[in-house]
Amino acid sequence: MSNSSLRVGIAGLGRLGKRHAEQLARHTPGAVLSAACSPVPAELEWARTELGVRRCHADYADLLADPEIDAVVLVTPTTLHADQASAALRAGKHVFVEKPLSLDVATCEAVEAVAREHPDRVAMVGFVRRFDPSYARAKAAIDAGQLGRPFLVRSQTCDQNDPEGFFVRFAPSSGGIFMDCSVHDIDLARWMLGNPKALRAFASGTIALHPGLADCGDVDNGLAIVEFEGGQRAVFYASRTMPHGHETTTEVIGSAGTVQIGHGAHADRTEFRTAAGVQHAALPDFFARFADAFRIEMEAFVAACRGEIAPPLTLSDATEATRIGQAITASLRSGQPVEIKS
Ligand code: NAI
Numbered sequence: 187m188s189n190s191s192l193r194v195g196i197a198g199l200g201r202l203g204k205r206h207a208e209q210l211a212r213h214t215p216g217a218v219l220s221a222a223c224s225p226v227p228a229e230l231e232w233a234r235t236e237l238g239v240r241r242c243h244a245d246y247a248d249l250l251a252d253p254e255i256d257a258v259v260l261v262t263p264t265t266l267h268a269d270q271a272s273a274a275l276r277a278g279k280h281v282f283v284e285k286p287l288s289l290d291v292a293t294c295e296a297v298e299a300v301a302r303e304h305p306d307r308v309a310m311v312g313f314v315r316r317f318d319p320s321y322a323r324a325k326a327a328i329d330a331g332q333l334g335r336p337f338l339v340r341s342q343t344c345d346q347n348d349p350e351g352f353f354v355r356f357a358p359s360s361g362g363i364f365m366d367c368s369v370h371d372i373d374l375a376r377w378m379l380g381n382p383k384a385l386r387a388f389a390s391g392t393i394a395l396h397p398g399l400a401d402c403g404d405v406d407n408g409l410a411i412v413e414f415e416g417g418q419r420a421v422f423y424a425s426r427t428m429p430h431g432h433e434t435t436t437e438v439i440g441s442a443g444t445v446q447i448g449h450g451a452h453a454d455r456t457e458f459r460t461a462a463g464v465q466h467a468a469l470p471d472f473f474a475r476f477a478d479a480f481r482i483e484m485e486a487f488v489a490a491c492r493g494e495i496a497p498p499l500t501l502s503d504a505t506e507a508t509r510i511g512q513a514i515t516a517s518l519r520s521g522q523p524v525e526i527k528s
Contacts, residue, residue: 192491195221195255195279197246197270199229202284203261205473209484210259211237217488223249246270250277257308257491259484260284264366265359268293271309272300280308280491282484286369287311287504289361291512294505301501308490310497311504313373315434317486318479321374324438324445328378334442339378341371341436342423346470347395353426354398362404364389364514367424371436372514373507375412375420378438382414384506387513388523395427403519410514412526422514431468432475448475 194217196207203224211219221241222233230242243249249258250273257280260270268288274281275297288294301309315321328336345353345367353360360366376382391405399406406426413419433451437444453467453474469475490497513524 191218192216192280192488193218193220193254193256194259194488195223195241195243195249195252195257196233196259196261197223197249198261198263198284199224199226199233200261203229204232205480206259206261206484207233207237207239209481211239213481214484214488216492216494217484221249221252221255246273250274250279255279257281257487259487263359264289264361268297271297275300275304275307275309278304278307280487282308282310282312282487283504284312285314285373285504286361286365286508286511287501288508289365289512291505291509294501294508298501298505308487308497309501310487310490310499311501312483313370313499313503313507314476314479314483315370315374316377316479316499317482318447318476319482320447321436321479324436324447325378327445328438328440332443333438333440333445336379336438336440337418338439339371339375339420339436340423340439341368341374341420342425342434343367343371344423344425344428344433345472346431347427347429351396351398354396357399357404358402361511362402362515362518363391363406363408363424363426364410364422364518365508365511367426368408368410368422368514369507369511370434371422371424372412372420372510373503374436375422376503376506376510378436379414379418379420381506382416382418383528384412384414384510384513384526386413386523386525387411387510387517389514389518390521391518405518408518410517412510412514432471433469434472434475 233239258274389410391408435448
């Protein structure tokens with residue numbers, strides 16, 4: 187274990203990158219946000235003035251060449267993750283990369299190969315839900331045998347409708363609703379079921395509100411079934427059109443019991459009973475739902491880089507999630523079940 191702080195450089199200061207940057211600069215023990223990288227001058231100016239980051243780089247190669255950086259946090263567009271993660275490892279940096287690692291299995295495996303050449307560097311992918319206290323508690327109960335043998339996961343990621351359709355513009359590079367949203371549910375299902383081998387996927391979907399998605403073969407509501415070896419199954423639902431708020435929920439069904447995580451989308455613990463009925467405020471978005479998880483996730487990455495804990499998840503978790511997500515997406519497009527080859 188090292189006594190000095192881990193010096194982190196962040197690449198990407200967009201919607202999520204700003205959150206990670208604030209976390210690292212203000213709230214992550216053992217870490218200091220030393221540098222930031224973005225091609226957008228206003229984003230670097232934000233890092234300078236809001237967070238006091240002095241080492242600002244417009245070019246990612248300059249961030250990697252910065253000798254005062256031990257670790258890189260990648261919050262860049264999905265299409266850049268794999269190459270940037272490999273380059274970080276080759277430059278001798280630890281790397282945290284946002285999900286998904288890549289939209290393509292072969293590319294994920296190529297990053298894994300680079301990571302194997304640098305076994306003393308931590309390479310961790312951002313499946314944030316594993317760090318949510320409720321998901322962690324459910325997983326601990328499953329591991330303790332409280333549900334018997336888990337055989338079915340039903341999991342959904344449902345976002346509040348954005349009438350401006352931010353995600354429609356984002357769709358061509360996000361990989362579609364399953365790779366962008368359900369990849370979290372896929373990872374959770376593998377985790378909760380004990381990492382079984384996935385055999386087959388079938389998906390369907392519909393466009394309820396955002397016809398612009400048709401241009402890139404995407405949908406705003408998608409359904410998928412995945413069959414795993416040993417009879418285990420998972421059902422995924424993803425939606426971009428919820429009127430009330432963000433609702434990520436998961437149910438794990440086992441031979442001796444079930445656990446539900448996140449049902450109800452309550453923003454807080456108030457509930458009103460009036461002539462209008464029973465009402466409570468709903469969570470607006472994933473930031474509100476997973477604020478604690480994002481904090482704990484970054485603490486875990488820093489602790490792993492400092493040698494205090496083993497990395498809680500690996501690049502191969504990312505590869506397997508992409509393998510399943512790719513098959514689901516192929517099934518959505520073909521209308522046929524897709525065999526999943528390992
Ligand atoms: P965004 O488009 O808001 O931000 C992307 C950022 O990357 C911008 O700051 C942009 O200037 C920067 N950038 C672009 N090219 C760059 C380069 N060559 N080098 C350095 N920076 C560069 O995107 P958003 O929504 O923040 O998503 C970023 C990633 O985070 C995506 O891969 C997405 O899948 C993932 N994500 C993960 C979530 C989770 O729940 N774990 C939630 C939201 C996003």
